Amino acid sequence: MGKSAFSAQEKYELILAFNERQTSIQDFCSQYNISDETMKEWIYLYQKYGIEGLNKFGKWKRYSKEVKTAAVLDYLSGNDSLMGIVHKYELSSTSVLRQWINNYNNHRDLIETQ
Numbered sequence: 001m002g003k004s005a006f007s008a009q010e011k012y013e014l015i016l017a018f019n020e021r022q023t024s025i026q027d028f029c030s031q032y033n034i035s036d037e038t039m040k041e042w043i044y045l046y047q048k049y050g051i052e053g054l055n056k057f058g059k060w061k062r063y064s065k066e067v068k069t070a071a072v073l074d075y076l077s078g079n080d081s082l083m084g085i086v087h088k089y090e091l092s093s094t095s096v097l098r099q100w101i102n103n104y105n106n107h108r109d110l111i112e113t114q
Contacts, residue, residue, distance in 0.1 A: 006034075008054035011042050018043070037094055040083050061092045061113070068110040072100050 006014070014032060018039060021028045029039050045053035071089045074080065075097065082094045091097055100110055 008051055011054040012046065012051050014039070015043055015046055037083065041086075041094055044083065044087065063091070063096075063113045065110055065112045068100050068112075069104075071097060072104045072110065075101060076104075 029036050071085050075085045
């Protein structure tokens with residue numbers, strides 16, 4: 001059974017170990033019971049914001065309806081991967097984009113974040 005949450009320090013240490021790894025990303029991530037996408041997301045957050053980016057953010061980031069729609073359509077048209085779209089639109093995580101895609105596919109409005 002894997003650990004459900006990692007502290008910012010633990011994430012940082014995993015990033016350092018990941019950079020020194022001698023195995024595939026899949027083997028490394030399965031060793032710590034995390035997904036490849038999670039590891040890539042942590043690396044992105046660390047590169048963009050430093051160790052502070054590895055902390056859970058207390059405030060929601062606001063996104064306009066236009067940004068949400070553009071990001072979803074960009075992904076659904078096959079222009080890039082989830083992580084690529086997250087980087088392009090500077091979204092907080094792939095889970096945010098996944099939620100928007102789910103809402104869009106279920107014919108729910110993508111409204112501006114309040």
